[in-house]
Amino acid sequence: MSAASNKIVHRDEITDDTFTNDSGQIPEKYIRTDEVCAGAIVGEDEAYELPAVDMARLLDPESSASETAKLGSACRDWGFFQLTNHGVDEAAIQRMKDSTVQFFGLPLDGKNTVAVRGDGFEGYGHHYSRLSKLDWAESVILITQPVQDRNMELWPTSPPMFRHALEEYSAEVTKLMRQLLGSMAADLGVGREALLGAFTGKRQSMAIHHYPPCRHPDKVIGNTAHTDGLALTVLLPVDDTPGLQVLRGGRWFPVRPRPGALVVNVGDILHILTNGTYRSVEHRVVVSAGRGRTTAVVFQDASVGGLVAPLPELLRGGGEARYRSIPRFEYLKVRFSALAKRTGFLESLKL
Numbered sequence: 207m208s209a210a211s212n213k214i215v216h217r218d219e220i221t222d223d224t225f226t227n228d229s230g231q232i233p234e235k236y237i238r239t240d241e242v243c244a245g246a247i248v249g250e251d252e253a254y255e256l257p258a259v260d261m262a263r264l265l266d267p268e269s270s271a272s273e274t275a276k277l278g279s280a281c282r283d284w285g286f287f288q289l290t291n292h293g294v295d296e297a298a299i300q301r302m303k304d305s306t307v308q309f310f311g312l313p314l315d316g317k318n319t320v321a322v323r324g325d326g327f328e329g330y331g332h333h334y335s336r337l338s339k340l341d342w343a344e345s346v347i348l349i350t351q352p353v354q355d356r357n358m359e360l361w362p363t364s365p366p367m368f369r370h371a372l373e374e375y376s377a378e379v380t381k382l383m384r385q386l387l388g389s390m391a392a393d394l395g396v397g398r399e400a401l402l403g404a405f406t407g408k409r410q411s412m413a414i415h416h417y418p419p420c421r422h423p424d425k426v427i428g429n430t431a432h433t434d435g436l437a438l439t440v441l442l443p444v445d446d447t448p449g450l451q452v453l454r455g456g457r458w459f460p461v462r463p464r465p466g467a468l469v470v471n472v473g474d475i476l477h478i479l480t481n482g483t484y485r486s487v488e489h490r491v492v493v494s495a496g497r498g499r500t501t502a503v504v505f506q507d508a509s510v511g512g513l514v515a516p517l518p519e520l521l522r523g524g525g526e527a528r529y530r531s532i533p534r535f536e537y538l539k540v541r542f543s544a545l546a547k548r549t550g551f552l553e554s555l556k557l
């Protein structure tokens with residue numbers, strides 16, 4: 207990521223145990239009460255459900271048409287859904303969960319053996335530091351695919367099964383995404399290869415996050431409100447602590463995790479590829495007073511002929527592009543500079 211020296215994408219090393227020692231004192235750099243209060247949060251008593259999509263039904267010829275319609279409407283309407291019966295190997299999921307929990311349980315010195323270095327973005331550290339305030343979280347970010355892009359020096363060796371767990375889980379999610387993209391292509395009315403081709407061989411990265419409990423959850427943010435910058439995101443909740451909230455109609459909808467489900471969301475690149483048909487939606491993580499939250503998130507990149515652009519197949523027959531195309535190598539620079547100016551990135555690309 208050549209824009210790594212840009213302040214917005216800088217990740218800082220974690221040098222003290224502020225948020226894991228539970229002393230109760232919150233340093234100023236974490237205090238963001240205004241942001242926590244920005245926007246109404248939908249209450250416990252309001253009935254709603256994030257759409258759920260059943261992978262087994264998508265793959266079954268008997269039910270695939272109706273389930274594909276559900277998938278399509280979830281991506282158009284919410285930009286998020288919970289994926290049930292996803293078929294990802296349960297043992298691989300368990301190894302991923304166990305490794306993640308054990309890694310974050312290490313003393314700080316142990317975690318810092320894979321600390322972010324210099325201006326890099328991979329390794330253990332804070333989230334991207336955004337506008338001088340820090341998120342109440344510790345994260346490991348790693349490139350997982352293609353294999354030759356991995357930086358093995360930053361792949362944790364403790365616990366010993368972590369590398370294997372990452373490798374195996376990353377391969378499982380790659381397979382799952384291909385299946386999902388096949389169904390998305392059917393929903394969008396484009397050839398399977400037209401959509402899959404945009405993703406094949408492109409980079410996949412993983413972020414594992416730990417949001418420790420905080421005595422003053424109303425003062426800190428676990429993960430700043432954002433849209434995901436890549437194309438498609440698959441989130442594995444490691445525990446059942448809530449915290450993820452999705453913005454819809456100006457209000458934050460807490461995601462109520464379904465046992466065993468993965469949470470899938472549309473990122474900015476898929477928003478552009480689909481010419482705005484699928485929506486990349488803002489989300490954030492709030493912190494809990496009593497329980498920590500851990501997640502393992504896979505981000506998949508995509509582009510068409512070196513460009514982030516609407517799929518040419520969608521524009522055949524006279525459809526108009528609603529987004530400007532940008533070369534993939536310039537994409538992050540353009541995105542981060544829009545974010546730095548606090549202008550909506552997708553808005554800035556609208557034609």
Ligand SMILES: O=C(O)CCC(=O)C(=O)O
Nearest residue numbers: 413415429450491501503
């Ligand atoms: O950990 C979560 O619940 C959300 C993480 C997230 O939104 C991200 O890493 O982009």
Ligand SMILES: [Fe+2]
Nearest residue numbers: 432433434489
């Ligand atoms: Fe995200």
